[in-house]
Amino acid sequence: MFSDIEFDQRHIWHPYTSMIQPLPCYPVSSAQNVSLYLQDGTELVDGMSSWWAAIHGYNHPKLNQAASQQLTKMAHVMFGGITHQPATELCRRLIEITEPELETVFLADSGSVAVEVAMKMALQYWQSKGERRHQFLALRHGYHGDTFGAMSVCDPQNSMHSLYQGFLPQNLFADGMDIPFSGEWQEGAMEHFSRLMERHQQEIAAVILEPIVQGAGGMRFYHPEYLKGIRQLCDKYQILMITDEIATGFGRTGKLFACQHAGISPDIQCVGKALTGGYMTFSAVMTTRNVANVISQGEAGCFMHGPTFMANPLACAVACASLDLLAENHWQSQVAQIADALEQGLRPLEDSPYVHQVRVLGAIGVVEVVKPINMASLQKFFVARGVWIRPFGKLIYLMPPYIIQPAQLSLLIDAIRHAVSRPDILFG
Known part of the structure; x- marks a missing residue:
């Protein structure tokens, strides 16, 4: 035995x-x-x-209470054709605390799934507009998760996913981001990124990045001016911007969301990890009204994704309690x-x-x-x-x-x- x-x-x-x-x-x-x-x-x-x-921390009485109270009502119901108060309350709260441009919320299963959802949204957005944009522009040293789409926007040489090269979709990667968070900004620091965007502007569906902090790819902290410059380039070439705030969201960098260091707002934002205070797997993808409307006006008439455990009531209830604690503490x-x-x-x-x-x-x-x-x-x-x-x-x-x-x-x-x-x- x-x-x-x-x-x-x-x-x-x-x-x-x-x-x-x-x-x-x-x-x-x-x-x-x-x-x-x-x-x-x-x-x-x-x-x-x-x-x-x-x-x-662990075994927090308020998070425990939120979970136990929700258990007496319902642990789970499908989200297709059904809604419930924990989900509407959580989405209301997320919309209140994020940038005003982010008006819609998709509740997902995990951080990696949130990235998959965000990438699918970007692809379907351009499909709805009648443009075949099928590539993503990501950053060297970036990390976005372990699922197939997420792996394709992780650093292809320096990440743990280099074993899968040849099987993953081929995306674009920008060098640089070498000026540290508190370093002196240098003119020309965006040159490589700018050239890539200009050259591939008709193929890029979205830029995807971890704002300010590149986590599992090396714990690198880069200058906020990079984010400002990337937002400006995305606007110039009408390319979507996806921010992966799964590790940085909910205060970890000293701002509620890391994008706030640069004063910018993305078109699509992923949050997770601390969303439930670490109690259970859960994530959310937030978008602008424009992204939601364009997707919904396309051939499919809706976004083509619907997980079994989408908007799980237990997770929603605990996430609401976690947001309460964040403010109270x-x-x-x-x-x-x-x-x-x-x-x-x-x-x-x-x-x-x-x-x-x-x-x-x-x-x-x-x-x-x-x-x-x-x-x-x-x-x-x-x-x-x-x-x-x-x-x-x-x-x-x-x-x-x-x-x-x-x-x-x-x-x-x-x-x-x-x-x-x-x-x-x-x-x-």
């Missing part, structure tokens, strides 16, 4: 993990506030927000305090010979080391110090829950500080 861990290693796939030589897997029995509790009683302060979603001050602590705690690590660069923006802190880390040894080191930090590539980063307290954040920062002084643990 296999133990749970042995069974897990033999039979269960984990993200980006070998089935032959799996990385160590730590059994969690419960989660509370900003901590994960292992089966042996070990407490780990979570610096990841469960891949950037659990902004209110004064997320701006929470994120600002986290940013200050990350800056003070991580910035000195740039003096280490093993550190290439430290980057901080909002509630995101990144330490990029000089070569790829040894995941197994570094993960074991962090667990021994009572923290949960999941590095990748050359990056050790923090995106903690907004409710984290100073002492808990210090524990995370101290663990990173000690790790970068130990090349034997960093690099194995």
Whole structure:
């Protein structure tokens, strides 16, 4: 008879993990506030927000209450020909807090699905207008998800999806975005992007990008002027602009949505991850009235997408409660305090010979080391110090829950500080 861990290693796939030589897997029995509790009683302060979603921490009474109350009414009903109050309330709230141009909402299953929906919307938009625009212009170092369409707009050389080249649709990728968020803007920085748009303006259905923060593609923070310039070019060539705010939305960068750093509004916007406070998989795609109308005036007469669990009432109810908490907890001050602590705690690590660069923006802190880390040894080191930090590539980063307290954040920062002084643990 296999133990749970042995069974897990033999039979269960984990993200980006070998089935032959799996990385160590730590059994969690419960989660509370900003901590994960292992089966042996070990407490780990979570610096990841469960891949950037659990902004209110774990087992929050208000989110629990929203889920339990909705369960007594209905867990799920189809959304075809039916509507319900949790969905209308959530969509009303999303429209209120996003840019005024974004007037319509499509409720989807996950972040990757939201990107698929946004891309399908762009293609159907141009089909409805009688133009065959079938390509997307994306950014090098970008990441948009693991499904087929989403993979096609991830960086084709430097992403985890390079294995699938030859099978994916061929899209366009712009170099650059090299001026950091707080760097000095340079004239001519948009030249490559501008040339690509001009050359392919008749084929491009939409530009798709992560605004300001390129997350899983490298945790890079680029200058807001890029976004302003891209919005202007999209307007000039009448190309749709899709912003993937799945990781950045709901305050993570210090603005409610990262586009606000540049004062621009997209034609289509994807949100997810923190939408339900990390309680369940859910996402939303928001569009301008023009996008919705053009699609609906086309040959099909509607947008051709309808997931089984679209607008799940449980997810909608929890998302509404999460938005309540975001406002009640004064997320701006929470994120600002986290940013200050990350800056003070991580910035000195740039003096280490093993550190290439430290980057901080909002509630995101990144330490990029000089070569790829040894995941197994570094993960074991962090667990021994009572923290949960999941590095990748050359990056050790923090995106903690907004409710984290100073002492808990210090524990995370101290663990990173000690790790970068130990090349034997960093690099194995």
